[in-house]
Amino acid sequence: xxxxxxxxxxxxxxxxxxxxxxxxxxxxxxxxxxxxxxxxxxxxxxxxxxxxxxxxxxxxxxxxxxxxxxxxxxxxxxxxxxxxxxxxxxxxxxxxxxxxxxxxxxxxxxxxxxxxxxxxxxxxxxxxxxxxxxxxxxxxxxxxxxxxxxxxxxxxxxxxxxxxxxxxxxxxxxxxxxxxxxxxxxxxxxxxxxxxxxxxxxxxxxxxxxxxxxxxxxxxxxxxxxxxxxxxxxxxxxxxxx
Amino acid sequence: xxxxxxxxxxxxxxxxxxxxxxxxxxxxxxxxxxxxxxxxxxxxxxxxxxxxxxxxxxxxxxxxxxxxxxxxxxxxxxxxxxxxxxxxxxxxxxxxxxxxxxxxxxxxxxxxxxxxxxxxxxxxxxxxxxxxxxxxxxxxxxxxxxxxxxxxxxxxxxxxxxxxxxxxxxxxxxxxxxxxxxxxxxxxxxxxxxxxxxxxxxxx
Amino acid sequence: xxxxxxxxxxxxxxxxxxxxxxxxxxxxxxxxxxxxxxxxxxxxxxxxxxxxxxxxxxxxxxxxxxxxxxxxxxxxxxxxxxxxxxxxxxxxxxxxxxxxxxxxxxxxxxxxxxxxxxxxxxxxxxxxxxxxxxxxxxxxxxxxxxxxxxxxxxxxxxxxxxxxxxxxxxxxxxxxxxxxxxxxxxx
Numbered sequence: 014x015x016x017x018x019x020x021x022x023x024x025x026x027x028x029x030x031x032x033x034x035x036x037x038x039x040x041x042x043x044x045x046x047x048x049x050x051x052x053x054x055x056x057x058x059x060x061x062x063x064x065x066x067x068x069x070x071x072x073x074x075x076x077x078x079x080x081x082x083x084x085x086x087x088x089x090x091x092x093x094x095x096x097x098x099x100x101x102x103x104x105x106x107x108x109x110x111x112x113x114x115x116x117x118x119x120x121x122x123x124x125x126x127x128x129x130x131x132x133x134x135x136x137x138x139x140x141x142x143x144x145x146x147x148x149x150x151x152x153x154x155x156x157x158x159x160x161x162x163x164x165x166x167x168x169x170x171x172x173x174x175x176x177x178x179x180x181x182x183x184x185x186x187x188x189x190x191x192x193x194x195x196x197x198x199x200x201x202x203x204x205x206x207x208x209x210x211x212x213x214x215x216x217x218x219x220x221x222x223x224x225x226x227x228x229x230x231x232x233x234x235x236x237x238x239x240x241x242x243x244x245x246x247x248x249x250x251x252x253x254x255x
Numbered sequence: 256x257x258x259x260x261x262x263x264x265x266x267x268x269x270x271x272x273x274x275x276x277x278x279x280x281x282x283x284x285x286x287x288x289x290x291x292x293x294x295x296x297x298x299x300x301x302x303x304x305x306x307x308x309x310x311x312x313x314x315x316x317x318x319x320x321x322x323x324x325x326x327x328x329x330x331x332x333x334x335x336x337x338x339x340x341x342x343x344x345x346x347x348x349x350x351x352x353x354x355x356x357x358x359x360x361x362x363x364x365x366x367x368x369x370x371x372x373x374x375x376x377x378x379x380x381x382x383x384x385x386x387x388x389x390x391x392x393x394x395x396x397x398x399x400x401x402x403x404x405x406x407x408x409x410x411x412x413x414x415x416x417x418x419x420x421x422x423x424x425x426x427x428x429x430x431x432x433x434x435x436x437x438x439x440x441x442x443x444x445x446x447x448x449x450x451x452x453x454x455x456x457x458x459x
Numbered sequence: 460x461x462x463x464x465x466x467x468x469x470x471x472x473x474x475x476x477x478x479x480x481x482x483x484x485x486x487x488x489x490x491x492x493x494x495x496x497x498x499x500x501x502x503x504x505x506x507x508x509x510x511x512x513x514x515x516x517x518x519x520x521x522x523x524x525x526x527x528x529x530x531x532x533x534x535x536x537x538x539x540x541x542x543x544x545x546x547x548x549x550x551x552x553x554x555x556x557x558x559x560x561x562x563x564x565x566x567x568x569x570x571x572x573x574x575x576x577x578x579x580x581x582x583x584x585x586x587x588x589x590x591x592x593x594x595x596x597x598x599x600x601x602x603x604x605x606x607x608x609x610x611x612x613x614x615x616x617x618x619x620x621x622x623x624x625x626x627x628x629x630x631x632x633x634x635x636x637x638x639x640x641x642x643x644x645x646x
Contacts, residue, residue, distance in 0.1 A: 076285040080373075088383065089323050089376050089392035094369040096350050096362055097286055115365055117394050136362075143362050147355070180592055180623050187621040188588040190480040191507070198484070215509050219537035226588050 032102065032114075032133030038085040038126060040065045040072075052104035052112060052135070069102055077101075084120045084129040091118040095136050102133060113137045181234045188227050192220050260300070260448065267451045269298045271381040272420055279377030283370065287349045293374075294423040296435075303415035303438065307403045310419065310434045313338055319359060320398045320405050321371025325379075328388030329443035332409050333379060334436050335371040336402060341431035342367055348426035364397045371395055378420065378435055385450045406438050414441040463493045463638065468577060471610035472635040473603045477619040478582070479641050483507060486640040487581050488520050490614060491527070499612070500526045500576040502567050506554055506585040509534040511544040528571075530563050554589040557598050564602065568609055577612040578602070583630065584618035592626040603633040614638075 026033045027046050032053075035044035042065050045057040055068060066073045080091055093101055093116040104112040115136045121128040195216055202208045273295060280293040301309050308314065319342040322334035337345065340357035346366050347354045359367060372395045383390060398405055409415075420435040439447075463474075478486040487507070494501055505513060510529035517524055529548035535541055536553055549563050568578065580602070586595050599615060606613040615634060619641055622630070631637060 076282070080282060083376065083380055086383075087389065089325070089372070089379055090394040091376065092365070092369045092372040092395055094362075094365040096346075096366040097369060119394065120392075136365075140362060143360055147360075151355075183592075183621065183623045184587045187480065187584040187618055190618070190621075191483070191585065194481055194483070209515070212512055212515060215512055215534075215538065215542065219509060219533055222533075222537045223588055230588075 032104070032131070032135075034060075034065070034102075034131040034133070035121060035128050036065050036131075037123075037128050043128065044130075049102070049133070052133075053102055054105070071098070071101055071103075081118060081129060084118055085127045087120050087122070087127050090120070092116070093118070095140060101131070104135075106137065110137075113140045177237065178234075181230065181237075184230055185227060185234075188223050192223055192227075195220050263455060264448055264451050265298075265300070267455060268418070268447070269296075271385065271451075272296060272298050272378055272418075275377035275379070275381035276374070276420070276422055277377075278380070279374045282373050282377070283349070286373075289349050289351060289426045291349065292425040294425065296420045296422040299419045299421075301417050301419060303406070303417055306406070306417050306419075306436070309417075310336065310402050310421075310436075313402050313432075313434065315401060317399065318401055318405075319364075319367060320400075321368050321375065321395050322398055322405065323375055323379075323392050323395050324409075325390050325392045327390040328386055329390060329439065329446055331437060331439040331443055332406060333375050333438070334398070334405055335374050336405065336434045336436060337367075337431060339399065341433075344429050345370070345424055345426060345431045345433075348429050359399075368395050368397050374433070374435060378437070382447060385454055386447070406436075409438055415439070416441060416444050463490075463497065465497045467636070468494070468497055468499060468575075468612045471607060471612055473606055473613040473633070474615070475630050475634040475637045476614050476616045477637065477639050477641055478616060480584075480618045480621065482640070483582060483616070483618065484516070486616070487513075487579075488516065488522065489640065490579060490616070491517065491522055492520070494577055494579070494614075495523060495526060498575055500528075500571065500574060502528050502530065502564075502571065502576060502578045504530045504532065504560075504564065504578065504580040506532045506589075507581045509537060509542060510548045510550075511542045514544065528567065530560070530567060532560060554586070557590065557594060561598070561601060565605065568605065568611055572609050572611070577614065578606060579614045580616065582616040582618065583626075584616075584621040587622070592623050596626055596629045599630055600633050 023035070023044050026044070028048075029046065030048060032049040033044065033046040034042065034049055036042055042060045042063055045055075045060040049060075050056050053068075060068060071077060084091060093114075095113040095115050098114075098116075100111045100114040101116045102114065104114070106112055112135045115134040117132045119130045119132065121130045199208070199213050199216060202213070276293050276296050280291060283291040283293075299309070313336060317339045318336050319339045320334045320336045322332060324332045339359065343357050343359050343363065344354060346359065346363045349370065350366060375395065379392075416439055418437040418439070420437070422433055422435070424431045424433050467474075476486070476490060484507075491501060491503070503510075503513065508516075510531040511534065513529065514524055517527070524547065527547065530551065531548050532551045532554040535550045541550055549567065551559050551563060553559075564578070568576075583595060583599070586598075590598075602613060602615075613634075615630060617627075617630065619639075
C-alpha cells in the first residue's frame with residue numbers, strides 16, 4: 014500500500030472500526046484514526062508528529078522494536094497475537110481493564126522509505142466468549158463423566174440386586190419343595206397305614222425348623238429390599254438410599 | 256534440473272535458512288513464557304509433485320498451516336505446517352496453559368499465526384537480505400486441511416519447486432515437528448541461486 | 460453319564476449328583492446301594508434327613524448299616540437335643556456351623572483314610588436353606604481338595620435347577636464328573 018500524509022487513502026481509514034496508526038522508522042506518528050482516539054483516550058492532536066514510544070510503554074521494549082525494525086525494510090507483515098501479548102496499545106475499558114488486542118503491522122511504501130501501519134482489532138469480547146465456552150465445555154464434560162459413572166454404578170447395583178434376589182429365591186425354592194415333599198410322604202405313609210409316629214414326629218419337627226428358616230430368609234430378603242442389611246452389597250444399598 | 260544445482264549453493268541456502276530459524280528461536284524465547292528450542296533444520300529441495308510424500312509425519316493427517324504469499328522480484332508462497340494436534344500442543348506450551356484438547360480455537364489460531372509469522376519472517380528475512388529487491392507480501396493467514404490441499408490453488412507459471420525445511424520445536428516437555436515449505440517458480444529459484452553465487456563470488 | 464464304576468471310585472474322583480426334588484430320598488437310596496455294591500464304606504453327611512430316619516429307610520430297603528457312618532447336621536437343630544438313636548453317628552449342633560462340620564469331616568475321613576470309603580453329602584441344595592452360595596462354594600472346594608489329597612471319592616448331591624448358576628458352575632469345576640440321577644439308571 015502507498016500513501017502520503019493527508020492522502021485520501023489514509024483518510025478512508027479514519028472511521029474504520031479498527032485501530033489504525035501509521036509511523037515512520039523514527040516512530041513519529043503520521044496517522045491516528047478515530048477508533049484509536051476512542052480506545053486510548055488520546056486525541057490525534059496529542060499523538061500526531063510525536064514519538065509513539067513516549068505514549069505506550071510496550072512499544073518501547075527492545076524485543077518489540079527489534080521485531081518491528083524489519084518492517085521499515087519492506088519485510089513481511091508482523092503479527093502480535095492477544096494470547097502472547099494481551100495488548101500493544103494501552104486502551105482501557107470502562108471497568109479499567111485493558112482491551113485485548115490482535116495487532117498486525119504492515120509495511121507501507123512511501124517515497125521516503127517504508128512506514129509501519131498498525132491495524133489493531135479489539136478481541137476482548139471474543140476472548141471472554143471463548144473462555145466462557147471453554148469453561149462451559151469443561152463443566153459439561155465433568156457432568157457427563159459424573160453421569161456416566163452414576164449410570165455405571167446404578168447398572169452394577171442393579172446387577173448386584175438381581176444376583177441377590179436370584180440367590181434368595183433359589184434358597185427359598187428348594188426348602189419349600191422339600192417341605193412339600195416330606196409332608197406328602199408323611200401323608201402317603203399315614204394313608205397307607207404305615208405311619209411310624211416317632212419317625213413322623215422327627216420329620217415334622219425338622220420341617221418346622223426348615224419352615225422357620227425359610228420365614229427368616231424371607232424376612233431377610235424383605236429387609237434387604239426395603240432397607241438394606243449388612244449382607245447386601247454396598248452398591249445395592251446405596252442405590253436403595255438414593 | 257536439481258542435479259545442476261551446485262552443492263555449495265545448497266549449503267549456502269541451508270546456512271541462510273539456519274540463520275533465519277535461529278533468529279526466529281531467539282524472538283520466540285523473548286516473547287513467550289516457555290523456553291523454545293528450534294532444532295537445526297533439515298533442508299531439502301523437491302518438485303511440487305513430491306510434496307505430499309515428503310512431509311512424512313503430516314501425510315494424510317489433519318494439518319494446520321500459517322501462510323504468506325509474495326510477488327515482485329520473486330513469486331511464491333511460504334507456509335509453516337504442523338499436524339493439528341501438534342500445533343495445539345505447541346500453542347498450549349507456549350502460552351503456558353494446561354493442555355485441553357488437540358484442536359485449535361479461534362484465539363489459538365491467532366497465536367499459531369504469530370508463531371508462524373516469526374518463523375516465516377526469519378527465513379524470508381534471511382533470503383530477502385541477500386536479494387535486496389522489492390517483494391510484496393500478504394499478511395499471514397491460517398489454513399487447515401492436508402498438505403496436498405494447502406497449495407492446490409497456488410498458480411505459478413512454469414515448473415514449481417519446494418524448499419522443505421523440517422525443524423523440531425521443543426517447548427517444556429513437548430516436541431513437535433514443523434515444516435516450513437517455500438513454494439517457488441523455477442525462475443524465482445534461479446534468481447535466488449544467482450544471488451547466492453554472487454555472494455560466494457564476493458566471498459572468494 | 461449316570462453310572463458309578465469301581466474304576467472311578469478307585470481313582471478317588473469326586474462327583475456332582477443331580478436329582479429332582481421329588482426323588483431326592485429315592486436317589487439317596489440308589490446312590491448308597493450302588494456304592495455299597497462296589498464294596499465301599501460310606502460317610503454320609505446329611506442335611507436333608509435326620510440320621511435316625513435315614514437308618515430306618517435304609518433298613519426298609521435292605522441296605523447294610525454296618526458300612527455307613529453318619530455326620531448328622533440337622534437332628535440336634537430340629538429336635539433341640541440329641542435323638543435317641545445315636546449309634547454310628549456324629550451330630551453337629553447347627554447346620555450353619557461350617558467350622559464344626561469341617562472339623563467333624565476332617566476327623567472322620569482321617570480315621571478312614573486308606574480304606575475303601577467314600578463320602579456322600581446330601582444335599583448341597585438343602586444346605587442352601589442355611590447357608591449362602593458363597594459359603595457353600597468355599598466349603599465344597601475345601602471338601603473336594605481334602606478328599607482328592609486322601610484319594611477318597613466323594614458325592615455331592617444337588618437338586619437340578621435348585622442352585623444358582625454361579626454355584627452350579629463352581630461345583631462343576633470342583634468335581635470330576637456330573638452324574639444325572641434325574642435319568643433312570645442304565646442297566
